[in-house]
Amino acid sequence: MKISVQINASPYQHQTADTAWHFIQAALVSGHEVYRVFFYHDGIYNALRDSRPPGDERDIVKRWSELYRQSNIDLVVCVSSAQRRGLLEQSVAKKVGGYDKALADGFRIAGLGLLMEAVIDSDRHVTFGD
Amino acid sequence: MKISVQINASPYQHQTADTAWHFIQAALVSGHEVYRVFFYHDGIYNALRDSRPPGDERDIVKRWSELYRQSNIDLVVCVSSAQRRGLLEQSVAKKVGGYDKALADGFRIAGLGLLMEAVIDSDRHVTFGD
Amino acid sequence: MKTLVFVIDKPLHGNVRAQEFLDMAMMAAAFDQRVLIVFEGDGAYALMKNQHADVIGLKNMIPVLNALAIYDINDVLIERESMKSRAISEDQLLIPADILSRCDIKSRMNAAGHVFSF
């Protein structure tokens, strides 16, 4: 089955990112396709490259990057949610003198249309939030 | 009276930053001293310089910077909350190749000791959260 | 074409999350999906008249709610039981909405392709 996932909350204030990650792993192991993970609202903070949790803790941002490396799952950060909250798309960052490497590896920034496309094309869409 | 404020939530997911800002304005107008505003937990996202909300909306990050310019209130971002979530202190950013201008004007990054100092030195400490 | 239900079960006020949630509904309409918006629980308060978000510098959601019709989103449902227990009468509603029972709303949702929440 084709499953899409949406993440609405920041990585460390709630368990959201953990639950979603475990769910995705289980879906992959069960042979399903995870079509896209869409980061919306405060979920966009999951993509901040500069995140540096203490060494004895799980690194949520890095875990997403590894998920992309291993499974090539499309990790999309909503452009308008991101821009409002301080994560700029590379070309915009260059133009306004912001951080042009803000996005962690494996993520891409795009519009809400990609969420709709995922919802329409997938058999299931599961939202995780705070 | 000497009042300190603590902000525990991100700027746009909840009303937290708005309520705190109005409270601080009213405290200043009433002749009280706002000794320090301490940004903790997801509150650290209030200090992301690259935040670019649409033009017809309040700009929460800029509003904090203006508060500092106008009233010189000490705006302190907790170093460990910030580092975990992707906002690095300048010297650390330079060392690890991260964003060394991540912090918006008027904020400074420091340890939890400054929160304790504020609580001990102030007559009141008010926490705003999600 | 899928039927996509957007459930507003908490107040819309005081955060941009609500605004971003309605952006999703309008994007769904722009993708020619069948959009249903459901107000229930404390979400029913979102449809009350006399909201003045500008008083505290927040973005006024009323134009956004009014814009739903422009996007051809006319299926706006509100749960009768939620209105009743919150003392909200029909004449207090800001935009036209079908007042349906919990049971009827549940049936509509059961038939949907997906249910969004925030």
Add this chain to the structure above:
Amino acid sequence: MKTLVFVIDKPLHGNVRAQEFLDMAMMAAAFDQRVLIVFEGDGAYALMKNQHADVIGLKNMIPVLNALAIYDINDVLIERESMKSRAISEDQLLIPADILSRCDIKSRMNAAGHVFSF
């Protein structure tokens, strides 16, 4: 020296907010303040034995709770009513805590210099 109360009224699990909250309590102790930790409501669950946060890769809070005593934080209170309505018995508690009534806890808080919550 102030008396600072740290109220844990929600579960400690699944987020670093809880961990950061206890960091504050330990910092307060390091600043030689009188620290009181209160567990009430669903926060009472935080003191239950047999927690295995590592099962889902979360940081284990048990060592942090055990570390409170090292920071000389020995005033740990838990509300009797919260334990009762949640069927938590004294022998299920992870660390030593004084079981007090809602009313007694309220009196202790009233006398505090500040009450922290998260």
Add this chain to the structure above:
Amino acid sequence: MLFIINKNSAVIGGCIAKASADDVVLLIEDAVFAVIECGESPVMRRSDNNTAAIYALSPDMQARGVREAACHKHIKFVDYTGFVELVVNHNPVRSIF
């Protein structure tokens, strides 16, 4: 003690039940919905032997279209300046999220 509550949940009822005569409960943000006189209101559960003052933040009421006329009779209203005064006049301050 000053209780500051920002959500419309069962917590409000519990807090009012616990409050004593010299306590104050301030409802802000979405908690202001609790003061509307209706079946859902957790503010109803105030008993007579419990006389803690209950305040609602009026700018948050205006933002949400909550009219004073629709509220329980015993509710008092403050603006942000009144909020500051409540903080100044009460200690400790306990925020409940």
Add this chain to the structure above:
Amino acid sequence: MLFIINKNSAVIGGCIAKASADDVVLLIEDAVFAVIECGESPVMRRSDNNTAAIYALSPDMQARGVREAACHKHIKFVDYTGFVELVVNHNPVRSIF
């Protein structure tokens, strides 16, 4: 319909009351506390003419020290793989925060 609930609040009771025989309620994260057999449990309010299956996510129970033996008899338990199966076998999926 599959309801996914992640908080231990009154919402759980309302949701179970609304659910019908072919619905499933899955309790995750802090919502797993609701399945403990005790006075606070919103899961108690299940009536006999309401037979929606209620599941709790067992890894979240283990993380919190909630033992199966302490739970209501009618609760079923799933791990993340079971969570995925519930999603696959039910449509629509509604998350409630």
